[in-house]
Amino acid sequence: MAAALGLAFFLTSVAAGATTVAAEPDEHLRAAHALKRLGYGPRPGQVAELAALGVDNWMRRQLEPATIADPVAEAAVAALPKLALPKSELVRAYHQELRDRNQLQRAQAAGDFAEAGRLRVAMEEREQAVVAQAIGELQHARLVRAVLSERQLEQVLVDFWFNHFNVDVRKRLVRATVIAHEQEAIRPHVFGNFRDLLGATAKSPAMLVYLDNALSVAEREATPAERARVERLRSELAGDEAPAPAAPSRRGLNENYGRELLELHTLGVDAGYTQKDVQEVARVFTGWTIEPRSGDFVFRRRWHDSGPKTILGVSFPGGGGQREGEQVLDLLAAHPATARRIATKLCQRFVADEPPPALVERVAEAYLAAKGDLRRTYEALFFAPEFFAPEHFGAKTKSPFEFTASALRAAGADLVAVEGLRGRAPLRAVEAGAAMGRGGERLAGLPRKTVMLHIVEMGQPIYAWGPPTGFPEDSSSWVSAGALVSRLNFALAMTAGQVADARVDPRRLVAGVNADRPDEVVSALGRSVLGAEPGANTRRVLLAQAAPSEGGATAVPEVPKLLALLLGSPEFQRR
Numbered sequence: 001m002a003a004a005l006g007l008a009f010f011l012t013s014v015a016a017g018a019t020t021v022a023a024e025p026d027e028h029l030r031a032a033h034a035l036k037r038l039g040y041g042p043r044p045g046q047v048a049e050l051a052a053l054g055v056d057n058w059m060r061r062q063l064e065p066a067t068i069a070d071p072v073a074e075a076a077v078a079a080l081p082k083l084a085l086p087k088s089e090l091v092r093a094y095h096q097e098l099r100d101r102n103q104l105q106r107a108q109a110a111g112d113f114a115e116a117g118r119l120r121v122a123m124e125e126r127e128q129a130v131v132a133q134a135i136g137e138l139q140h141a142r143l144v145r146a147v148l149s150e151r152q153l154e155q156v157l158v159d160f161w162f163n164h165f166n167v168d169v170r171k172r173l174v175r176a177t178v179i180a181h182e183q184e185a186i187r188p189h190v191f192g193n194f195r196d197l198l199g200a201t202a203k204s205p206a207m208l209v210y211l212d213n214a215l216s217v218a219e220r221e222a223t224p225a226e227r228a229r230v231e232r233l234r235s236e237l238a239g240d241e242a243p244a245p246a247a248p249s250r251r252g253l254n255e256n257y258g259r260e261l262l263e264l265h266t267l268g269v270d271a272g273y274t275q276k277d278v279q280e281v282a283r284v285f286t287g288w289t290i291e292p293r294s295g296d297f298v299f300r301r302r303w304h305d306s307g308p309k310t311i312l313g314v315s316f317p318g319g320g321g322q323r324e325g326e327q328v329l330d331l332l333a334a335h336p337a338t339a340r341r342i343a344t345k346l347c348q349r350f351v352a353d354e355p356p357p358a359l360v361e362r363v364a365e366a367y368l369a370a371k372g373d374l375r376r377t378y379e380a381l382f383f384a385p386e387f388f389a390p391e392h393f394g395a396k397t398k399s400p401f402e403f404t405a406s407a408l409r410a411a412g413a414d415l416v417a418v419e420g421l422r423g424r425a426p427l428r429a430v431e432a433g434a435a436m437g438r439g440g441e442r443l444a445g446l447p448r449k450t451v452m453l454h455i456v457e458m459g460q461p462i463y464a465w466g467p468p469t470g471f472p473e474d475s476s477s478w479v480s481a482g483a484l485v486s487r488l489n490f491a492l493a494m495t496a497g498q499v500a501d502a503r504v505d506p507r508r509l510v511a512g513v514n515a516d517r518p519d520e521v522v523s524a525l526g527r528s529v530l531g532a533e534p535g536a537n538t539r540r541v542l543l544a545q546a547a548p549s550e551g552g553a554t555a556v557p558e559v560p561k562l563l564a565l566l567l568g569s570p571e572f573q574r575r
Contacts, residue, residue: 025390027051031058032531033393036575037350038062038382039152041406044509047531059382062153063375065191073149076415077141082134082428087180087205091295093130094176097123129429131175136428138179139435139452139462146405147415157190157378158182159401160349163470165201165265167210169463170436174206177295178463181206194342194372195333198265202329203297205290207257211468214289216254216282218305230303233292253305258282260468261332268344271337273312280309284316284328333372339364346381348473352395359386394574397475400458402575403487404451407494407567410529411504418450418501427500435461448500454490459483484573491567495560506563518543525562530571538569 025033031050035042038059042050050058061068077083100123107116123129145155162182169175185204189197201207208214215234258281263269287304290297299322308318314331316324332338343363347355359381366380367373381387398406408415418427431452433439443453455462459478465471472478493499495506513524522542526534534542542562566572 025388025393027055028531029393030055030388033388034059035152035531036406037387039156040146040402041409041575042531043409044412044528056383059153062151063191063378063382065151065154068150070150073145073151076144076148080137080141080428082130083137083141083179085130085134087177087295088293090131090134090176090179091173091293094173095293097129097131129426132429132432133426134179135169135175135435135463136426136430136432136452138182139431140428142401142462143405143451143455144415146401147408147413154190158187160346161186161190161197163473164345165197165204165207166465166468166470167204167206167463168466169432170466171210173209173290173292173295177204177206177209180204180295189374191375192373194338194367194374194377195329197374198333199326199329201265202261202285202288202325205295205297208288208290208297211257211260212254213257213285215252216257216286216288217252217303218283218286219253233289253279253282253286255279255282257285261285264468266332266341267335267337268341271335271341277311280311281328283307283309284311284325287322288325334368336364336368339367342367342377343381345473346377350381351386352392353474353476356386359384394571396575397478397573398575399471399475399478400455400460400483400487401462403573404455404458404490406575407491407572408451408502410567410572411494411506411563412508413494414503415451416501416503431456435464437461437464446500448498449493450500451502454486454493454499458486458490484568487573488564488568491564492561495564495567504560504563506559509563510559518545521559522562525559525566529563529566532571534566534569535571538566538571541569542566 028047028051031047032042034055035046035050039062100119104116104119104123107113107119142155142159145151146159149155165181165186167174167178167181169178174181181201181204185200185207186197189200205214215230217230255278259278261281262271262273262278267273283305287300287302288297289300289303301321304321306319306321309316309324311328312331312335316327318324320327340360343360344355347360347363351359362384363377363381367377370376386392407413427450430439430443430446431450434443434453434456443449446453449457452462460471490499494502494504497503509528510521510524513520515521522539523533525542526532526539533539542565545558545562545565
């Protein structure tokens with residue numbers, strides 16, 4: 001009964017508002033806040049360690065991740081073999097999988113069920129499942145780094161910028177190039193200059209496929225050879241081995257990348273540009289495409305619209321080739337509207353869903369003064385008075401990924417290796433399939449779900465989010481009764497040892513505490529998990545779990561259940 005009351009309380013109060021803190025937060029509260037906003041939450045004892053070190057000192061060090069040794073996380077990522085495969089090998093595997101799938105479909109259409117069964121078994125057993133495994137390992141690496149890395153800010157920023165330059169692995173060749181998108185286009189540039197980051201994503205094969213720019217060519221008469229090349233590329237990207245239909249005599253301009261470059265990646269939808277600007281930007285980036293067999297970026301001059309163009313009032317005389325696109329990226333990266341958009345998104349992620357306008361303006365000014373230097377832009381935000389303003393403590397609800405990573409850290413969980421089912425696809429491939437909405441029969445055969453499968457169940461399929469806007473930065477989007485039930489289910493499963501690849505010993509968090517004193521157990525758990533005493537309502541619900549029995553005896557606190565309820569509490573759901 002008490003557990004049911006506790007669940008009802010948590011479900012109705014997570015979205016109620018920010019955690020109440022003292023008017024002038026002390027160093028422990030500042031430490032907890034910094035760990036939740038610039039990382040994935042504190043590990044046991046880390047709040048006190050950080051308070052002793054000095055929060056500002058820790059923040060400055062996080063801004064220089066190369067100075068931070070990170071052997072545990074690096075070793076865990078290095079143990080993921082498919083993650084290190086060259087992009088070209090993943091692309092070859094992708095095409096092989098498509099050929100195999102087409103053979104299977106033909107066998108099924110012909111009613112040759114014996115051959116279809118043989119092909120299906122071969123597809124599951126052969127190394128050709130490599131692309132799904134690689135995606136699953138990329139998902140797992142994201143989790144490993146969030147939970148284990150000492151470079152917490154770097155991991156949060158990779159998540160932020162991938163979301164800003166979102167791609168979806170469910171779209172064709174993105175599956176084979178998403179690893180390069182994160183590891184080559186995003187990760188190396190998150191502390192660099194925004195212009196470099198923007199340029200890297202503009203040439204990212206995953207982005208070129210996701211937003212269809214790989215097939216965007218100049219609107220002019222095409223020769224038969226040129227039409228054949230475009231159709232061959234279209235077929236290879238789609239995995240269509242059937243004869244291509246007759247290609248149109250004119251080439252096709254695709255505006256998707258031009259539109260999202262202006263609306264999402266740089267200026268923002270309210271920046272005053274026109275549909276004509278979108279079309280002109282799309283013309284600039286014709287010829288920015290990929291070599292489908294290697295997955296490499298290439299510029300095809302014959303596909304490029306070499307005519308004159310005008311963008312945001314700036315004239316481009318034409319004939320500039322690839323350099324013309326670089327000049328447009330220069331223009332957009334330095335634009336005041338881009339500065340405001342980047343500042344707004346950073347403030348929304350790190351301060352509040354509706355950030356203070358004055359803070360946004362100061363961060364935008366810092367971006368412009370630093371000519372797009374992201375490290376200096378972050379400094380203007382993280383060391384602003386608003387960052388540690390009490391009204392912003394606990395003002396945002398964690399996304400499912402943030403919640404799960406922070407729960408694992410708070411509980412002192414160990415991530416452990418786990419094998420898939422015998423005769424089935426490898427477990428990481430199953431996780432990737434779940435994120436893409438596939439493999440329900442495989443999931444049904446698993447005795448226990450992994451962490452990543454729980455995250456998918458909570459509604460955040462990593463690397464498989466369709467809209468180019470990425471996951472919502474407005475954290476209220478993650479609050480619903482169903483989502484919160486899934487979070488509490490994960491917490492109960494984790495603390496009971498029912499998550500396949502995570503191990504937790506809840507009693508380590510209350511070592512040395514008198515188990516006959518439920519109030520002391522709850523206080524110790526709160527200080528370890530939350531970095532502070534639980535709020536009055538949360539404390540009441542937790543203590544109800546150790547209420548006197550009908551015979552009058554005091555119950556021994558069930559620490560795993562108390563920990564699970566604390567992880568499901570309003571204080572923990574918010575950051």
